Amino acid sequence: MYRYDEFDATFVHERVEQFRDQVARRLSGELTEEEFKPLRLMNGLYLQLHAYMLRVAIPYGTLSGTQMRRLAHIARTYDKGFGHFTTRQNIQYNWPTLEDAPRILEELAEVEMHAIQTSGNCIRNTTADPYAGAIKDEVEDPRIASEVIRQWSSLHPEFSFLPRKFKIAVTGTTHDRAAVKVHDIGLVIKRNAAGEVGFEVLVGGGQGRTPMIAKTIRDFLPKQYLLSYLEAILRVYNMLGRRDNKYKARIKILVHETGIEELSRLVEAEWESLSRETTVDLPRAEYERIAAYFEPPDLAPAEASSAAFEAAQQEDRDFRHWVRTNVKEHKVDGYAVVDISLKPIGGVPGDATADQMDLVADLAERYSQDELRVTHGQNLVLAHVAKDDLHALFKELAGAGLATANSRLVSDIIACPGLDYCALANARSIPIAQDISRRFDSLDRQFDIGPLEIKISGCINACGHHHVGHIGILGVDRKGTEYYQLTLGGRADENAAIGKILGPAFDADGVVDAVETIVDTYLEERRGPDETFLDAVERLGFQPFKDRLYPQKQAAA
Amino acid sequence: MSEKTRSKKGGDKALTANRLTDGVAIFLATDGSWVEDAREARVEGDDAGHAALEAAGAEAEAAGIAVGPYLIDVARDADGAVHPTRNREVIRARGPSTHPHHGKQAEGLSGQEAA
Numbered sequence: 249m250y251r252y253d254e255f256d257a258t259f260v261h262e263r264v265e266q267f268r269d270q271v272a273r274r275l276s277g278e279l280t281e282e283e284f285k286p287l288r289l290m291n292g293l294y295l296q297l298h299a300y301m302l303r304v305a306i307p308y309g310t311l312s313g314t315q316m317r318r319l320a321h322i323a324r325t326y327d328k329g330f331g332h333f334t335t336r337q338n339i340q341y342n343w344p345t346l347e348d349a350p351r352i353l354e355e356l357a358e359v360e361m362h363a364i365q366t367s368g369n370c371i372r373n374t375t376a377d378p379y380a381g382a383i384k385d386e387v388e389d390p391r392i393a394s395e396v397i398r399q400w401s402s403l404h405p406e407f408s409f410l411p412r413k414f415k416i417a418v419t420g421t422t423h424d425r426a427a428v429k430v431h432d433i434g435l436v437i438k439r440n441a442a443g444e445v446g447f448e449v450l451v452g453g454g455q456g457r458t459p460m461i462a463k464t465i466r467d468f469l470p471k472q473y474l475l476s477y478l479e480a481i482l483r484v485y486n487m488l489g490r491r492d493n494k495y496k497a498r499i500k501i502l503v504h505e506t507g508i509e510e511l512s513r514l515v516e517a518e519w520e521s522l523s524r525e526t527t528v529d530l531p532r533a534e535y536e537r538i539a540a541y542f543e544p545p546d547l548a549p550a551e552a553s554s555a556a557f558e559a560a561q562q563e564d565r566d567f568r569h570w571v572r573t574n575v576k577e578h579k580v581d582g583y584a585v586v587d588i589s590l591k592p593i594g595g596v597p598g599d600a601t602a603d604q605m606d607l608v609a610d611l612a613e614r615y616s617q618d619e620l621r622v623t624h625g626q627n628l629v630l631a632h633v634a635k636d637d638l639h640a641l642f643k644e645l646a647g648a649g650l651a652t653a654n655s656r657l658v659s660d661i662i663a664c665p666g667l668d669y670c671a672l673a674n675a676r677s678i679p680i681a682q683d684i685s686r687r688f689d690s691l692d693r694q695f696d697i698g699p700l701e702i703k704i705s706g707c708i709n710a711c712g713h714h715h716v717g718h719i720g721i722l723g724v725d726r727k728g729t730e731y732y733q734l735t736l737g738g739r740a741d742e743n744a745a746i747g748k749i750l751g752p753a754f755d756a757d758g759v760v761d762a763v764e765t766i767v768d769t770y771l772e773e774r775r776g777p778d779e780t781f782l783d784a785v786e787r788l789g790f791q792p793f794k795d796r797l798y799p800q801k802q803a804a805a
Numbered sequence: 806m807s808e809k810t811r812s813k814k815g816g817d818k819a820l821t822a823n824r825l826t827d828g829v830a831i832f833l834a835t836d837g838s839w840v841e842d843a844r845e846a847r848v849e850g851d852d853a854g855h856a857a858l859e860a861a862g863a864e865a866e867a868a869g870i871a872v873g874p875y876l877i878d879v880a881r882d883a884d885g886a887v888h889p890t891r892n893r894e895v896i897r898a899r900g901p902s903t904h905p906h907h908g909k910q911a912e913g914l915s916g917q918e919a920a
């Protein structure tokens with residue numbers, strides 16, 4: 249894992265002291281809210297419906313046991329004993345006070361964490377494949393590039409007041425678990441014909457009010473030019489991005505309005521002129537210094553499968569199910585990547601109690617090289633677990649309600665905080681997720697349905713990624729009543745697509761029935777269990793689903 | 806005032822804000838203090854009353870008590886207790902509907918169910 253150097257540590261501590269002073273001046277009345285608001289937002293402190301909310305950055309979703317234990321301590325001491333993991337691989341606390349905020353940031357700084365650039369029109373936390381460094385077929389660990397970007401983008405003076413916020417995601421495998429095509433910039437690490445490592449650079453993806461899939465602006469960027477090329481893109485965006493209209497200010501609109509060819513030409517020209525000035529690119533030695541922090545752990549290869557592991561699966565049915573859904577092959581024989589579900593049936597997606605966080609910190613230390621990951625699907629991952637340890641790990645997780653076997657199944661739902669917390673919301677998201685999860689609580693039924701991703705947002709800002717849900721749910725407000733619009737066919741992987749609206753919205757009760765109707769229609773219409781939900785939607789189109797969802801309408805037509 | 810906090814024209818209104826120190830939703834009470842329980846909110850039904858509420862809000866903001874005060878639509882139930890009518894404000898007055906033991910509802914404040 250990356251460790252702060254002296255510069256990082258001093259900087260973060262100084263920042264805490266500045267914020268302490270700013271909070272004191274706000275509380276004494278020296279600063280008005282108008283003056284203070286940008287300052288608190290720069291430190292991740294929002295004001296929501298019931299309280300302040302602190303969003304803490306978890307760079308590329310990677311944490312040590314010590315850091316997770318500190319997050320638990322903060323949840324217990326300054327919040328109501330829980331935290332909420334987000335689709336940005338970050339954690340949010342829903343109940344901190346303004347008075348405590350500097351102390352919380354100080355506690356975070358002690359474990360090399362902060363809340364800087366978790367808000368505002370700057371480059372936000374770079375997200376990465378949660379299986380980085382552990383999964384087969386990876387060209388390079390995406391966290392190396394993510395860390396390089398983090399260092400370059402932190403308080404970058406030229407990019408602190410962009411037209412809008414800016415999000416970058418990196419994947420090191422062709423199968424995309426980082427949703428790179430719905431980010432402002434997506435990077436896919438790949439090799440060219442000569443075997444050199446570089447990036448496919450995608451630009452202009454995003455969700456929100458105007459969802460778009462990113463387009464490739466450069467098919468292969470040699471690795472050493474990462475920062476200068478990003479700088480060129482950001483410069484062009486900074487100059488041409490629409491500052492006149494908040495809703496048109498993201499780079500996706502620029503790509504859309506300018507066209508990818510023209511934008512590519514502008515970026516390449518900027519890149520040329522940049523390289524004639526001075527370069528921001530890292531010297532090879534510096535890249536390698538950062539890369540050394542992400543050296544794969546020294547795992548002694550073992551038998552691909554162990555007798556004890558096989559026997560435990562035979563004996564323990566729950567374990568067998570959990571292995572089937574939540575355990576993935578590691579690149580080293582004898583090891584596994586483990587998804588820890590934060591989606592118990594009827595639970596709040598992404599919430600973890602302080603006790604659960606403490607336990608996961610312990611388990612990471614004991615079973616997974618003292619390292620864990622937060623996924624953009626609001627779950628956790630232990631990336632390097634020996635297969636022989638899986639059963640013991642499972643039992644400890646199960647004892648804390650953390651062994652739900654549902655990774656990527658219908659109850660593994662993404663939901664934003666919605667109207668239960670968020671000041672921008674139109675409707676609640678969490679109760680809808682809870683009701684759907686309860687409706688599909690039978691694991692046999694979930695297995696039968698197969699991979700199906702439901703994603704829910706409480707407003708068009710799309711923090712719950714509804715646009716890329718296989719079934720997407722968007723909360724809307726109709727004269728004070730919550731309604732939910734359904735989309736179908738979205739996906740966030742390498743074949744990313746934006747879901748399309750099915751028809752009129754449903755109320756809160758109706759939407760759960762509607763989701764079940766969609767699922768039942770799929771089960772009836774599919775060619776067999778091998779035809780996934782998405783494949784079936786693609787083959788069938790929307791009509792069979794509409795016929796079942798809106799029978800009166802069809803009859804009238 | 807954002808789109809989310811805009812109340813309809815006219816009718817019974819109360820004044821709400823977030824408390825500076827901890828962000829908790831607060832309401833201007835009849836005695837001029839700020840309370841956590843929406844049921845104790847001062848209600849005004851005409852333009853002059855609404856303007857008086859807003860003036861009190863500006864004052865509380867300047868005094869560093871309240872952040873972002875705005876008017877909300879309210880109604881009285883059969884016992885005369887005040888409650889917000891819009892869903893967003895019902896949830897603000899109660900606490901998150903998914904965590905009945907968190908927020909005001911846990912302390913027996915503002916007992917209205919979210920619609």
Ligand code: SF4
Nearest residue numbers: 664670673706707711
């Ligand atoms: S999608 Fe909307 S409601 Fe949900 S967290 Fe984002 S801003 Fe809030």
